[in-house]
Amino acid sequence: MSLVFDIALCALILGVAAMALLGRGLFASLAFFIVYGLLIALAWLSLNAIDVALAEAAIGAGVTGVLLIGAWQALNAQSALDPDPVAHWITRVFAGLGCLAIGGLLALAILAMPGGTGLTTEVIDTQGQLDLGNSVTAVLLGFRAYDTLLESIVLLAALVAVWSLTPQGLWGGIPGPRHRTRPDGVMASFGRLLPPAGLIAGVYLVWAGSDAPGGAFQAGTVLAAAWILAVLAGLQDEPEVTSPLLRAALLIGPALFLLVGAVGAGFGGFLAYPEGFEKPVILAIEYALALSIAATLALLVAGPPRRPGGAR
Amino acid sequence: MTPSLLYALTGAGLIALGLYGFVTRSHLIRRVLAFNVIGSGVFLVFGALGHEGGITDPVPQALIITGIVVALSLTAFAAAMIARYAEDGGGGLDPDAEDAG
Amino acid sequence: MSPLDTLIIAPLAFALASLGMGRRGAWLIVIAAPVMIALAVWLCAQVWAAPVGHSVGGWAPPLGIAIRADGLSAAFMLATAVAAGLIGLFALDEFAPPKDGETARSHTFWPLLYLLWAAVNAIFASADLFNLYVALELLTIAAVALAGFGALKAALRYFMVALLGSLSYLLGAVLIYAAYGTLDMGLLAQRAEADLPTLLAAGFITAGLIAKTALFPLHGWLPPAHGSAPAPASALLSALVVKASFFILLRFWFDAMPGISGPELAHLLGALGAAAVIYGSVQAIRQTELKPLVAYSTVAQLGYLFLVFPLAGAADEAAPWAAGAWSGGVLHALSHLFAKAAMFLAAGLMLRAAATKTIGGLEGLARAMPVTVFAFAVSAVSLMALPPSGGFMAKYLLLTSALAAGAWIYAAVMIAGGLLAAVYLFRPLARAFAGKETPVIVPTPRWLAAIPLALALLASALGLASAGPYAFIQAGAPLAAEEGLK
């Protein structure tokens, strides 16, 4: 039964991906893409990779879709959605053959792989030293904390890069449009009801992350979604990009992480946690990171400043 | 056929499909979509090959989460850049394909 | 406390600080440049005694990530510190906060500079394929954003190629983990075998990195991106960014996979490199504007780097000339780093003074701004591989290796490349010295003109004091660098 379910899911995933990539109409493609993210999250559930499923559900299906809807909106306003050309048939034939060859070689390589569960035993044997029950968190914030530090910086770099696109004269302004809603409408009610739920879910996901699936990135995404919801519902406006409070929220996670790494470098080694205090330090980093990730993601979705600041 | 193999092969299929989409469709939004499809295909191969008997290797899991966040960062920057490019009158197509065609 | 850790931590800290400091963040470079250079010198002093390295957080591979510095890493970190520091100081002229009204550029250039710096240092230090991926993407974001300072169109084109390149690299890393249960290059060197999954993985990794290094025929994005950005951004892109992906390629083939390449693959890379030398040079000759000319010269000069693979690797037996070819390639990368940074900065000053983009508009500039034109000329000498310069030393090593190996085609390409470089670089210089009148220009501050000159002289110094750098980069060099790839 399980295998039948898996086969059906895989077939759906491939079909939806094909529709998103090859169909006509960009809006339909975006709708398919959001469905695609959801199905991929289900695939991770079926593989019992719950942490990844959470990340995919929050980021892949949620935020990425919303980002692309934003780009669609901007292009629609500029009438830049058309043309959406398909390559000449000769190109298509060659591209098809090339991709078939690559897919075939990949399949052969996959069939030749040794299998097994890799480093699972090593991780489980070692994670006790960090006092963490969740193996994925142990890898993310323990064994490969350096990757995670760089990753949090990558996210911040993307925001700086987005800000570098600010139109002339609008630096220091407010990102995105000011949203309007009917005060007693569905949208405004959404904006009042959901953010508190998101807040609780976010805090829960960080707290759960040390022993059960969850963690800073998933939590940060849920928090960001709550923030953006409040903005979309017109209840709250985005801050000015030069706001000191905003800067503090953006920087606190990566800065704390880097500080812990630097202190470690001073005493034992880069990113070595103080002995006996591993878990509290990791938790502190996770909470700070969740906050920074939430702020960064929310502003990434909002885009570069669009309105002059100081005019509210 | 084990689930591990099934999902890994699905991942390979997504990579091939995404690459085909990237090459044959030159609208920038489609290229970013294709980037995300290829990315999730790569992650699926990564995770599935470390899966056996209901357990998935936590190392790929952690790296995939990192990879998802990195892909999101790139997508966010790309989305903002595409929007700005269109506002500057550049249209919606990849300049590379435009020059070639 | 180890300078290796600090060289990774410090630029990240500067990036966060410049972001937090807002408009005052620009002046941080005055501290950052000397600090980073001092740290890199410290690292070099350590590495001179013995290569250094350790596991991050005390978690040994395969669970953890190892970082390390041998002569190659330390030399690149020092060169980066000097180049990025000087370019940063140069950028104060353009990106310091203006007195009236702030701009997005004066706020975002500085964090992007430090993020780029952090990414290349992380790449030079890392021994882990996935960690390299994350660093590579950090580099991509910073580099594309800097290219976007010039023209969005060019930056977008670059971005799309970079996106596919990263995925290709990542897929290769994923296959390697599935096959060997590790991402660490040291462990891979012991475990890797030349079977289908490994070769496929190596192919994906190589293809992705080639696209990011802009090797012919995947070079199309580079000239517009490097040619249209502001001078400091162009200098960072041409001097550092493309070197970082080449560096990973060098590490991957010589450190992680010394046993799996056949001569065919090495010769394929060599052939593409040779084609890049000829094609890039010819295109450079055809340009009518100065910065695209310099950018096409980058395409050509990057081609030489790929001659390392056949010359240091393609022989069936351990080749006596392998060490020479490997060192020649590395020295070429270092001297091109300095020379191209100098050339882009000098070109930026010349174009601004002449208020033009074209080569024709440079007439007589040598009399109006002798220091800047001299800097351009000195860096041109290195690119043409005339003595005394780092470029000469590097190409001499590569050429003697090619002759020793009996690789006449590569030798001929190198000689032709040098002649073509002389042709395309002679044109702007001839214009600058032409005419009789001294054009009236807005004077360039003296400190500003000194920076490209310093970089150009460093490129020359690499050739004058070649014995030192030559010995240094071989400190802890992989065995494959001495004996060739199998």
Added chain:
Amino acid sequence: MDDVFLLAALGILVSIAGALFRAWRGPTRADRMMSAQLIGTGGVGVAILLAAGRDAPAMLDVALVFALLAAFAALAFVKTATPDGAGDPEADDTEAQDREPAP
């Protein structure tokens, strides 16, 4: 026992395929949005059934995140109905403009 849950999950997958037809056919954007939302609800169902079938209660968290983020995507979708992406399709747009002058 577990198979019952998986069978039900399979049933939902089949219904998702049905909803996909609507996302493909359209014809209006609203049709496509609604279909994506319907599939989102289906996803919540599959996640809950998998949690029961595989006896992994942590999977319920995924269902929770699905539910929260689906509302988020829905709102972003709805915003595309107004030309500047900032209005409320429920509200009379001129009235809204009066209340909040566009900058």
